[in-house]
Amino acid sequence: MTTETLVLAGGCFWCTEAVFEQVRGVLDVESGYSNGQAEQPTYEEVCTGATGCAEVVKLTYDPSVIGVRELLAIFFATHDPTSPNRQGADIGTQYRSGIYWTTPEQAEMAHSVIAQLEAEGTFGAPIVTEVEPLRHYWPAETYHQDFFARHPYHGYCLAVAAPKVAKLRRTFADWLKPGID
Template sequence: MGDLQTIVLGGGCFWCTEAVYVNVRGVTDVESGYANGTVAHPTYEQVCTGTTGHNEVVKLTYDPAQISTRQILEIFFVVHDPTTLDRQGNDVGTQYRSGIYYTTDEQKQVAEEIVDEMNRDKLFGKPVVTEVLPLASYYPAEEYHQDFFAKNPHQGYCMAVAAPKVAKFRKTFAALARP
């Protein structure tokens, strides 16, 4: 493995986003957490109030020799709706906003290029509202949120929301899926 990179993505509920990225070749670690808020070491209950400024996110560690930042972000834009402000499906609030929190200038450049391309090409028929910001703060979510889909595949939310996202990833990006 070469030099690993980290990027943090907010695509709605972190259970769904994590469930997708654990299946991606070249992603070496996925952790659910909270990013870019105003409270140090927030709890899930605090973040759910929508008053801390945090976003539910996944922190991805990946090997750029196996998967590019662009590929990471192409997956991101297929498995969530980047056109709805502060919501994903029935999950509503600022903690569910679409966001890319970069840790390198290259990640920022790639993210801004993709958002510009999608808006220019009117890919979604409405503007992409994904925020592209530097990662200012990150805190891991509680242990019971980690690997939630893997531990609870028959839970209602997982079956209705996370499983279809994983299936969509596997169908659209078969070449990037782990065997």
């Protein structure tokens, strides 16, 4: 089986991870930090905004099952790509919207999807999602991995992640892994 990697920044990685862990064809989702200046930053360092790193999820997926277009459709439907450096109450450069590609085809698809969404006026505001090559990636600390799955009743998960997961289940039911309803 051939796999590909795509790294996405859509605000708090707990939320983005919670969504993509349920998507058919996504084989692994790992929370981490990417595309800043710091080497191997910690969560505390990233939270200051001084590292330039975004909270991201690294997706390993099977392109014979799900394509970049479908992954990006889910990504854009489950976060706000129009607010620079912000997702809801989470404010700072670490919460920016970003697509960090690992192949030229992913970059082309990202630009194509954004152009289509803009032409359709989907969000009623300009999309500010950055599209850049993946420059570096560091996994987040162990306690951040699978956070929603391990802490579904955590206040932040109930208020922010759960609605995104619910939207995924409503809007993209055909893309859910077997056994998830």
